[in-house]
Amino acid sequence: MSFILNIETATKNCSVSIAKNGETVLCREIAEEGYSHAEKLHVFIEEVIEQSGITVQDLTAIAVSQGPGSYTGLRIGVSAAKGLCYALNIPLIAVNTLQTLASQAGVLDGKIIPMLDARRMEVYSEVFNPDLSVDRAIKAEIIDENSFSEYTEKVYFTGDCAEKCKTVLTKENFVFLEDIKYPSAAAMSKISFDKYQKSDTVDVAYFEPYYLKDFMITAPASKK
Known part of the structure; x- marks a missing residue:
C-alpha cells in the first residue's frame, strides 16, 4: 500500500x-x-x-x-x-x-493542448494524445491564428489562456475547456x-524545477 x-x-x-x-x-x-x-x-x-x-x-x-x-x-x-x-x-x-493539466480534460479523441500563460500572447504549451503520451514537446510560443493549424482532428485546450487565445484560435475543430483552468x-x-x-524518481539533492525560460531579474532603474 x-x-x-x-x-x-x-x-x-x-x-x-x-x-x-x-x-x-x-x-x-x-x-x-x-x-x-x-x-x-x-x-x-x-x-x-x-x-x-x-x-x-x-x-x-x-x-x-x-x-x-x-x-x-x-x-x-x-x-x-x-x-x-x-x-x-x-x-x-x-x-x-502540463501533463497534469492535460489529464484533467478526460477526453477519448483528438489532441489535448494544455497552455499556461507566460506573457502577452506567449504561452507554455505541449500537445498530448488522449492516453497522455506526448505528441509534441513543451514549448514557449507566441500564439497567432496559424498556431496548431496542422491538427485537423478535434483539439481540446485546457489552462488559463482561454480568455486571451480563443479570439485568435477560432478553427471549428478547436474546443476550449474553460472550466479546466489550473x-x-x-x-x-x-x-x-x-x-x-516504475521507480521513476529524481535525486532529492539535485532536482530543480523546469522553468522552461530562464528566470530574469530586472535591475532597478538608476536614479538621475
Whole structure:
C-alpha cells in the first residue's frame, strides 16, 4: 500500500492531495490572484495528512509539480517537497505540470493542448494524445491564428489562456475547456503512482524545477 503526497504550486492554484494507491483520498486547494502559496501550502499539507487519517510516517513518496510555471510558486513547492523527503527518507517524484493539466480534460479523441500563460500572447504549451503520451514537446510560443493549424482532428485546450487565445484560435475543430483552468494535485495522483511503481524518481539533492525560460531579474532603474 502506498500513500503519496502530491504538491502542485506551479500556477495560482495552491493544491495538495493525498493519494492511496493512485486514487485521490483528499485534496485541498485554493486559487488566488495574490499567490498565497507561502501561507497556505504547509497548512494544506498538515490538513490533508490529518484528515486522511494517516501520519507523515505513512507517506511512501512525495510528488511535486516540476513546471513549467511560476518561478516563485515552483520554488515554494519544490522546497517543501525536498524538505519532507529529506526528513522522512522517502523518494521524490517530479510530475510535468502540463501533463497534469492535460489529464484533467478526460477526453477519448483528438489532441489535448494544455497552455499556461507566460506573457502577452506567449504561452507554455505541449500537445498530448488522449492516453497522455506526448505528441509534441513543451514549448514557449507566441500564439497567432496559424498556431496548431496542422491538427485537423478535434483539439481540446485546457489552462488559463482561454480568455486571451480563443479570439485568435477560432478553427471549428478547436474546443476550449474553460472550466479546466489550473492544474490540480488531485489529478497528479494516478501519474505520480505510475511513476512510483516504475521507480521513476529524481535525486532529492539535485532536482530543480523546469522553468522552461530562464528566470530574469530586472535591475532597478538608476536614479538621475
